[in-house]
């Protein structure tokens with residue numbers, strides 16, 4: 048068997064952390080990674096746009112669709128002013144490949160608790176990624192009272208259903224991964240749990256439909272009902288609880304905008320942006336992507352933290368059915384972080400990107 052991974056480093060430190068992730072994938076011993084790995088280097092990004100006038104070339108899309116099982120995306124340098132003809136390649140990619148979920152694990156580790164207090168955070172945030180307020184249907188008006196603006200918010204049964212289904216099935220998949228881990232590594236005991244985030248006490252029509260639909264997915268499926276617990280949390284108290292007792296969450300599912308806010312807030316719980324991975328997931332494709340941007344302030348210096356990208360590669364493996372290989376990478380990274388001697392400057396160390404990669408590969 049072969050697993051073909053498209054590599055799209057794009058801009059800035061993307062060009063450093065994506066090759067780093069590739070090296071780690073290549074270092075997986077064959078007894079835990081049964082498939083042969085193939086890589087396709089693909090173009091996209093703002094620099095590419097400046098040279099060629101297109102940020103997400105057609106060849107990249109064709110290669111992804113026809114040859115790849117999944118991909119890793121680095122980061123794009125999005126201009127802060129409007130540039131004619133430019134649109135974000137990652138946004139385009141999500142749309143073209145129908146990657147309707149943005150999935151973010153938030154995992155604490157020794158190195159990542161700013162306060163030094165050890166907390167076992169192991170949460171997976173699943174954000175709907177196609178609708179809500181981000182359909183960008185907004186308009187400004189004026190009347191006797193002055194200017195005002197209205198934004199539309201779309202919540203559909205279809206989108207809520209498929210994201211709900213993804214949340215419950217990922218809760219089961221995580222449970223399966225936990226069975227592979229040792230007891231000491233497990234941060235969650237008991238049944239998997241899905242927390243549905245909404246604000247249907249105020250937005251009873253839109254969030255009401257969201258809530259009912261996601262609940263309906265659970266109630267309509269015997270496998271979910273018998274093996275997963277479900278709870279609801281209003282988005283404001285979700286934020287409160289997440290900061291007070293982040294260890295109380297397993298899988299969290301939210302509409303687009305709440306999910307955006309919660310997931311950036313959750314990243315703060317575990318320290319540097321350089322540690323936080325994500326995956327853009329659809330029914331047939333996955334694109335792993337570190338949460339951070341192109342970090343122009345440190346690009347080209349070999350000091351970017353590659354761990355977010357490496358963990359994103361592990362998420363790709365999880366989604367494509369290589370749980371044991373994914374677990375091996377998570378474990379290797381955790382050991383390097385726990386050991387603490389090899390750390391990039393964002394974590395207070397003085398190691399290089401290369402040294403972190405070598406340390407992770409050595410653990411594998």
Ligand code: NAI
Nearest residue numbers: 122123124125320321339340341342343344345351352393
């Ligand atoms: P950023 O995430 O690139 O950087 C924020 C800060 O975190 C910087 O000080 C940077 O050095 C540091 N940092 C980020 N990743 C790191 C890593 N792996 N190791 C060590 N330090 C790291 O966000 P910023 O500065 O707001 O944006 C820079 C560019 O990136 C902009 O053009 C922005 O549009 C783009 N961006 C792209 C994203 C994406 O591709 N998904 C997401 C966020 C920003």
Ligand code: MG
Nearest residue numbers: 307308310311
């Ligand atoms: Mg965000």
